[in-house]
Amino acid sequence: MAYSMGEFLAHAIAMEREAAERYLELADMMEAHNNLEVSGLFRDMVRYSTMHGDSIVARAGSMELPKLRSWQYRWIAPTEVGEEDGFDYRLKPYQALEYARVNEQRAAEFYQAAADAASDPEVRKLALEFAAEEREHTAALDRKLAATLRS
């Protein structure tokens, strides 16, 4: 889909805000598991998402942004990551990392697709930059997954 700059920024802001909220939940959950390493990684992600979101808001300035629908930016639930009981309170570290990974991957794909379809060269440039950032996050999660026992 060829997004206008406003549409693109609206997606990016909503996705960064959502990521910050989800990572905060996950960080708290990992503290409850006494897993301070994974919790620390998630807190870093909260910071990156918040800073990135703030910088996109600043860039948007007074531009009017469209209102998005929840399904355009919400993370997909960990049920889809192979859980039977999507309503379970607990996520173990491995599951939490997988949950985040699926959604970072999805964000990277969103940005890459936006770049590929872009007609506005500025949208394309930003989308490529954001896609690269999301791939870095995915790689960081992969490294932590490799060091975490599947449970």
Add this chain to the structure above:
Amino acid sequence: MAYSMGEFLAHAIAMEREAAERYLELADMMEAHNNLEVSGLFRDMVRYSTMHGDSIVARAGSMELPKLRSWQYRWIAPTEVGEEDGFDYRLKPYQALEYARVNEQRAAEFYQAAADAASDPEVRKLALEFAAEEREHTAALDRKLAATLRS
């Protein structure tokens, strides 16, 4: 999982609030499609969810309820209902009905599982009642799906 009354009510309230918000989005979206029949069904669902949520809040009274995690009550995204582009703005009537149906079915299963696992007979009674309600919603969506062109 054998929920205490407080845990059970917290789930039920969060799920009804979430359903009301999602149905409101869907109703607006269907109006944008000029599909007033499906929009009307969704608006009825907003009303049922809101009233049901309010009655559960009243029942909980001053009981202290646990804070839930987003993945315990959020609807699963329409991506999982077979969409390739989970970030697409538009949902056509058939997809919107399927999206709702998946989540009503999931709610019915949640309540049924809570009833099956309950040790508190009051939790069991309520959970069975709520499961039956969700199955009625699922049936209403099925009737509308049967009358709607797949697109």
